[in-house]
Amino acid sequence: DQQVKQNSPSLSVQEGRISILNCDYTNSMFDYFLWYKKYPAEGPTFLISISSIKDKNEDGRFTVFLNKSAKHLSLHIVPSQPGDSAVYFCAARERIQGAQKLVFGQGTRLTINP
Amino acid sequence: EAGVAQSPRYKIIEKRQSVAFWCNPISGHATLYWYQQILGQGPKLLIQFQNNGVVDDSQLPKDRFSAERLKGVDSTLKIQPAKLEDSAVYLCASSARDSRYEQYFGPGTRLTVT
Secondary structure: OOOOEEEEEEEEEEEEOOOOEEEEOOOOOOOOOEEEEOOOOOEEEEEEEEEOOEEEEEOOOOOEEEEOOOOOOEEEEEEOOOOOEEEEEEEEEEEEOHHHHHHEEEEEEEEEEE | OOOOOOOEEEEEEEOOOOOEEEEEEEOOOOOEEEEEOOOOOOOOOEEEEEOOOEOOOOOOOOOOOEEEHHHHEEEEEEEEEOOOOHOEEEEEEOOOOOOOOOEEEOOOOEOOOO
C-alpha cells in the first residue's frame, strides 16, 4: 500500500531550465508535506515543506505546489543547476496518537545536464 | 552544530548472523527515528523514540529487530538473526520537539547480508 508515490524514477533537465518533480498521495489525513534531497553516500537533507492549508511555498529557486483536491504536489526548481543533481524524495506527515510519522515516496533521480 | 552520527558506515555479514548499528542524534533533539531504505525505495520508518520511550514501532519486525535508546540520547538498532532481505541502508534521524517537522538524517549504514 503505497500512500506516497513518485511515478518518475528519473528526470533529466538541461542546466538553466526548470525541473519539475511530481508526487501523488492517497491519505487525506496527511497534514504536512516535505521534500528531501539525497546525494550518494549521504543521508537525505531537508529542502522545503508545505502545510496542507497552503497551496504554494517558495524558497529561493525552489517552489512547492500543493493541489489538495488532486492529492498532488510538485517541486519546481528554477533555474536548475548542476549541483541539483541528486535523488529527491517527497514525504508526507501523518499524526497518529500524538506521534508524527513521515511516509516517503520512492524517490526521483534528477540529473542536470550542462 | 554537529549532525547525526552513525556507525559503522558499511557492514557485510552472512545470513543468520547478528549485527548492531549505533546512532548519536543532534544534541538536544528529543525525537529519534530509525529508517530502513531498500535500494530503489524511499526510507521506511522502523521505530520512533521520544526521549527514551518508544512512540511508534508498528513497522519493526520484532521477531528479529530490536532497538533501544538508553538515557534518551544514543540509540542502537540490532538485527538477530539477519536475513537476505535485510540488505538495505539503515538511516537514523532526529528532530527537535518543536521543529518545523523536518528531520535531520545521518549518513546511514549500508548493510549487505550474503
